[in-house]
Amino acid sequence: MLEFWREQGVSEALLRGVEEYRRRYPWQGGRGLARPRYPYYGREVLEAAAAAMLAGENLLLAGPKATGKNVLAETLAAAFGRPDWNVSFHINMDAASLLGTDTFRDGAVVFRPGPVYACASAGGFGILDEINMARNEALAVLHSLLDFRRILDVPGQGRLQLHPAARFVATMNHGYAGTRELNEALASRFVVLQMPPLDGEGLEKLLGAEFPRLSGKGRALFAGLFLDLRQKYENAEISGKAVDLRGLLDALRLAELGLPVRRALDMGITNKCFDEEERNLVADSISLRISPHMMGEALFAR
Template identity: 50%
Template sequence: MREFLESQEIDSKLIEEIYKFREYYKLDQELENRIANPKYNYYGKDVLNKSIAAILAGKHILLTGPKASGKNVLAENLSKMFSRPLWNISMNINTDSASLIGGDTFRNNEVVFSKGPIFRAAESGGFAIFDEINMAKNESLSVVYSALDHRREIDVPGYDKIHLHEATRFIGTMNYGYIGTKELNEALVSRFMVIDMPTISRENLEQILINQYSLTQEYRNLFIQLFMDLQKKSLNAEISSKAVDLRGMFSSIDLMNMGLNLKDALELGIINKTFDTFEKEIVSDVIDTLFEDKVEYNQIFK
């Protein structure tokens, strides 16, 4: 971890403080399996410096930005960096206080309190991700307002107060413009340090591909160009963001590695992510411009 942080030119004082944090806040062995083990590293000096500084200062962070900017990857990387257990909560219109904090349940012929992810993160010093926080109703999140501000506590009706462990941090993620999203109210946003995530750069995407796949330089450059072209068309409103899917492109490369034809793999991972016929034609044209119809395995992989 230190080697990676140094390679990203993270401030040396921040790196030392991370290791002091890890040493001071010991973790119960039974929770070690909850520490994230991200498949991808997050590359981006400025965002990493800001996120690490905010966590060390005891702040909660809200990661905003377009699709494929690495919000969840960053959150998982922070869990690993700080060696903290992670709870990921997918927010939606049906999210309520019980799904966040917990509620009564019937077990062994008696009513007991079943702890929710916020309760567990609060008592163990874990990190909790509010994934797509702007898809939940604002009133459902009001129950954690006192946990997010200086009080760092939650009053559970019918039970005692939860006092947040000193190491507990909340991380919100949100995209703009998705169906079902809404504006976050001022009271909620004011409790976070807001980090605006940039779209992934060509250099950072190349680094991920180098680390994850044994691609030839020619095809690594072509995959990068494919993503950049689709991203540009999306930003120019020529297509939606549905085909601008890093996960989809990585999955397509995985299928190619298993022996599937390149065009078929990109159809499954990228083209078919949109259901609009006209948009599919635009995405297909971009792919056809970059890639030949027949490509051998050894042309793609070393």
């Protein structure tokens, strides 16, 4: 992981800092280390995020969908050599589902730790996913954990002091229906990164890494297509629904299996626009680059 960071040009001082952290806190627990499914591309973001972790800050990753927020959070845990605990926040989240609950086992009451408690005591990387989706009352239990006090007060369990290796990385998406603002008390406990979308070069690298058989021409074609859609979104011609990198990757997986490229893109991208007029705009944009008969074979090497 750190080798890949070095290739991307992450500063030696930061790399040394991460190595030193790893020496200070070698993981010896039973839980496996974080294993991100994709590498994260973007030197500046990696540097900023690594610095935040080294400083012991809590980090909030804010940005539109599919900008690699979760990939980055897992990448950080892996680079720092710690296991991750992922907590998906939702509207019905309560304090007990974060901290833990008392349950019965063999006739006795035992405490079953929740993910935040387990992470805080083991010194893991807690990924607080879509943190703005929860109600403020549920989030209030995190206040003392995320400020200088670094403690969790658990009813019946007493006080847990945060393990010095533990870090918290939250993600937040603005723009989805149902997302809310993060309240100020919580926001002030984080340093914040606004996640930039990948540029053309980054997109081509990602496509190449994800689809080793995709030709150079194919990489350029799909990166260009995606940038077209993003441009249309920025010009307010279409909504953000079609600007979905995850959907593009899904479509490529279908095309690689043999589906005509246009139909694969319909499923991954175009059909996510439920408004017919918008769907037509997206389809028009795609048809400028991709003929109705193009098959995956033309772009993927055997």
